[in-house]
Amino acid sequence: MEIAGLIPVFGNLFWTLAAFVVALSVIVAVHEYGHYIVGRLCGIHAEVFSLGFGPVLWSRMDRRGTRWQIAALPFGGYVKFLGDANAASAGADEATMSALSAAERRHTMHGAPLWARAATVAAGPIFNFILSILVFSAVLMTFGAKTDRVEVGQLYAMPGGSGGLQAGDVILAVDGTPVPDWKAFYDAGDKQTGTGPWHYRVSRGGQEVEVEGPPVEPSRADGIALKSAAINAGLKKGDVITAIDGQPIKLFSQMQAAVAKGQGAPMELAVWRDGSEQTLTLTPRPTDVPKAGGGFETAYKIGLQGDIFFMPATRTASLTEVIPAAARQVWDVITNSLSALWHMISQQISRCNMSGAIGIAQATGEVASQGLPDFIWFIAVLSTAVGFMNLFPIPMLDGGHLVFYTIEWALGRPLSPATVNIAMSVGLAIVVFVMAFGLTNDLTCP
Numbered sequence: 001m002e003i004a005g006l007i008p009v010f011g012n013l014f015w016t017l018a019a020f021v022v023a024l025s026v027i028v029a030v031h032e033y034g035h036y037i038v039g040r041l042c043g044i045h046a047e048v049f050s051l052g053f054g055p056v057l058w059s060r061m062d063r064r065g066t067r068w069q070i071a072a073l074p075f076g077g078y079v080k081f082l083g084d085a086n087a088a089s090a091g092a093d094e095a096t097m098s099a100l101s102a103a104e105r106r107h108t109m110h111g112a113p114l115w116a117r118a119a120t121v122a123a124g125p126i127f128n129f130i131l132s133i134l135v136f137s138a139v140l141m142t143f144g145a146k147t148d149r150v151e152v153g154q155l156y157a158m159p160g161g162s163g164g165l166q167a168g169d170v171i172l173a174v175d176g177t178p179v180p181d182w183k184a185f186y187d188a189g190d191k192q193t194g195t196g197p198w199h200y201r202v203s204r205g206g207q208e209v210e211v212e213g214p215p216v217e218p219s220r221a222d223g224i225a226l227k228s229a230a231i232n233a234g235l236k237k238g239d240v241i242t243a244i245d246g247q248p249i250k251l252f253s254q255m256q257a258a259v260a261k262g263q264g265a266p267m268e269l270a271v272w273r274d275g276s277e278q279t280l281t282l283t284p285r286p287t288d289v290p291k292a293g294g295g296f297e298t299a300y301k302i303g304l305q306g307d308i309f310f311m312p313a314t315r316t317a318s319l320t321e322v323i324p325a326a327a328r329q330v331w332d333v334i335t336n337s338l339s340a341l342w343h344m345i346s347q348q349i350s351r352c353n354m355s356g357a358i359g360i361a362q363a364t365g366e367v368a369s370q371g372l373p374d375f376i377w378f379i380a381v382l383s384t385a386v387g388f389m390n391l392f393p394i395p396m397l398d399g400g401h402l403v404f405y406t407i408e409w410a411l412g413r414p415l416s417p418a419t420v421n422i423a424m425s426v427g428l429a430i431v432v433f434v435m436a437f438g439l440t441n442d443l444t445c446p
Helices: 003-041 096-097 116-145 182-190 229-233 252-262 318-344 355-370 373-392 398-411 418-445
Strands: 045-062 066-083 152-155 170-174 198-204 205-213 240-244 269-274 276-282 285-291 296-299 311-313
Touching: 003 045, 003 066, 003 182, 003 355, 096 318, 116 182, 116 318, 116 373, 116 398, 170 182, 182 198, 240 252, 252 269, 252 296, 269 398, 276 418, 285 318, 355 373, 355 418
Parallel strands: none
Antiparallel strands: 045 066, 152 311, 170 198, 198 205, 240 269, 269 276, 285 296
């Protein structure tokens, strides 16, 4: 292969790694800062705050005696508190602890009161959740909330144009059905069939006019799922699928029906993109998707997400709207993760639903290539996942430490060092197994 042919390959690899490192560094920095700042407020002294592992590339000592550093391997980080035997706070450095006075021991993780240790450990995941809520809220406020009326903001480019519709139109009826709100508008779109034309009654400049336009939910790619057949085939956001295997397609529901009917067979798609037509071939994949009532079902999917034919007009969203919505988003990520994990354990869905470091890096690169807003949103999703994962009651993780503290509170004394060491070894084995399992999926799953 010529060197010129390798440039796109290495370019994509560099982009993927760079996006992954940026996303992970933000999430880890916030997580570890949670441990650091709450520990400091609780009187526990941090000796080292490290972003990354391995050889130190840069460091400085602050006035409180904490060394801040960036290390060569940017795939994690840690805070080492006074008296810790290692970066995982998995045990006390007995030589250091024995040399400290009673007052000095109070400023170690192992000599601090139980409540201070628990708060310091819990702060990492909590800060991840706070980051997610702040990011989700910021994105929602930036893009605003839809107006109460069904008002056209910006019309998307469509083959055949937008008919007689214009930006600023308030849609009053779809094919004769009144649409006083967005729910009614979407419901009317679900009832559309055929190849058009579709009729709209709109309010424009104080007058009501009848116009023709695209279907409410056209066969347009408003979003593309990660690691999907669509993204591998080269489909992009904004593409409009005009035909599948030679059959004309106008509605998103028609496209869904054609994919379901094909049962995974390769499909030839006629795609309209920026005024030109091209043909792509893809093979739908069996995909485990959440059901409305809970659980999962397997269906053939190509990985396209649809929406309406225009960007809605928006208004400034209030904090009382966006913060609860952001919190619900965090909760949805957690509950969906729990549901997926349970269904994998019970073998109701494929093990391939769990990705390892390679899969997460690939997904991060794909999202970053779709634009900064999507990348920022994805960082918030990953931050929630990292915070949630760290709360698992596994030794080595924050959740495992909290279990130790709960047992200490119940017994009135800490567990013996030997017991803690055994538990840490078991926890390390579990963590290594999960990482290996994810990497195996990355290398063997389609």
